[in-house]
Amino acid sequence: MQHGKYRFIVGFLALPLGLYALFVVWPFIQSIYYSFTDWTGLSPEFKMVGLDNYRRMLDDEIFWKSLQHSLMFAVVLPLVTLSLALFFAFMINVGGRRRRGGPVVSGVRGSSFYKIVYFFPQVLSIAIVALLFAFAYNPDSGAINSLLRGVGLGSLQPLWLGDPNLALWCVMAVLVWSTVGFFVVLFSAGMASIPTDLYEAALLDGAGRATTFFRITLPLLWDTVQSGWVYMGILALGAESFAVVQIMTTGPGGPDYSTTVLVLYVYQKAFRDGQAAYATTIGVALLVVTLAFAAVVMRLGRRERLEY
């Protein structure tokens, strides 16, 4: 197998590696370098300014605000989303009525239907979902407020995205809506691989559904839950939150930076305010937050691995 091996390897790797290095790795390295300059992004000239950008960042009130929001995204969103998804997945896979003579573990009736429907939002573009909900949240003619009027709660007409205290929650709700289905399916796959004799034993011991869930399903699913948390957190810190926040709240809502997240702040500084160097500095902060987040989750979540 040696004949022409290296020529083949180089030939096959050159193009993918080249593209990847040029468009992903190189900009990534550059951005760290740029964070030590005063580059505006508009002209090719810039000079090194050392840690100036970092000092400025620490004094920047909006930076701290967006950091706070981003951390909320990384903690609250996965908590709500994964809890809901765990509940649904458990009901769909294990929570079914125990029929005599039937399988010990089964899902509720119509479980495959739920799995299909819940997954709908996952295939839609987050940008399109954000647009749709921006319309739904519209205080005057949106679907949500008119639904409230329809059921006799007409006195309750929140401004939703226009209310600085509500806007962030509205945005998060949309991300929950769009990602729960994915985790339902993911956890379902995990639950399917848990051996049924464990459930049988629990049933013989008279365990109810809550006990079964907390003593059997959750511990055995822990690895999946944990990687789900990291995955969701990275999404919530990055691309997904950019789309929802930028689309839903830069026009009508998010008054007074009440929904700005780090990733949006990077975008605004770089492409709206012409402060490319400062933007990359915030980007570096975002990278640090993301890595720290992943490390903390992995650390806190570490448990004795259960073999089965």
Added chain:
Amino acid sequence: MTTTEPPAPVPAEPGPPVAKADAPAPRPAQAPAKERSGGVLNVFSHGMLVLWAFMVVLPLLWAVMTSFKSDRAIFSSPWALPDRLHFENWARAWTDANMSDYFLNTVLVVGCSLVGTLVLGSMAAYVLARFDFPGNRLIYYLFIGGMSFPIMLALVPLFYVVNNMGLLNTIHGLILVYIAYSLPFTVFFLTAFFRTLPNSIAEAAFVDGASHSRTFFQIMLPMAKPGLISVGIFNFLGQWNQYMLPTVLNTDPDKRVLTQGLVQLAVSQGYKGDWSGLFAGLVMAMLPVLAAYIVFQRQVVQGLTAGALK
């Protein structure tokens, strides 16, 4: 974790009496009690499941409904059924609002990117999975590393890299960038896949005088078809739904992709106040993916979850 807490069992039998029907014989006292509490829980869980299903479907139905309404009806009664089906909204969105152009751009960009991603990704993955050479691990981890860092950080310099190459606001520039950003996951997934393929067939082909590349294209690639389909669906959805990259790299109004075009329309004062047209465009962008999902449901789910489970 409050949502996972089931309510206290209440002795009642609201569920349909199916479970009882086939079990008329008296049983130990404990068993019926458990079955009854199961019934209550079933009602509660069914309630939650149905509620969520509604919450998922309702906004989508609302969008479809609204796309067929007149502008006045949208504002006066958002939940009422349309008085008649205003198909002209769709026609207007397709032509006047340039949805047809956005659609075509998206198909072009995603089509080329997808093919490029699969070809380049499988080439790299094949070499990394099946050949031992110095630097193999390093290159592998270089690719994998791209899955975890925030794209946003690289976006500012990327803009200038693309700009300096004269690729800003071009379709082929966008395609190259899409491919580059799809490679980490694709290489990761396909490397694992190629490792599972048997060695003997490739060796036999090589003994028969096939070159390395011929072995790859004629034998290994066809064998990797299931893996290619999974990772292809994953990339298709990701690239079709991409918003951040085109927003930054592609500001030419003629070259907008669907997501970007729609958002632009909405931002520019609701496409001159034409809300119904905007909704028609929104639904147009949603329906193809939803339809594809319903048809290829199993493969989509496999493709998407395969990534996160690894």
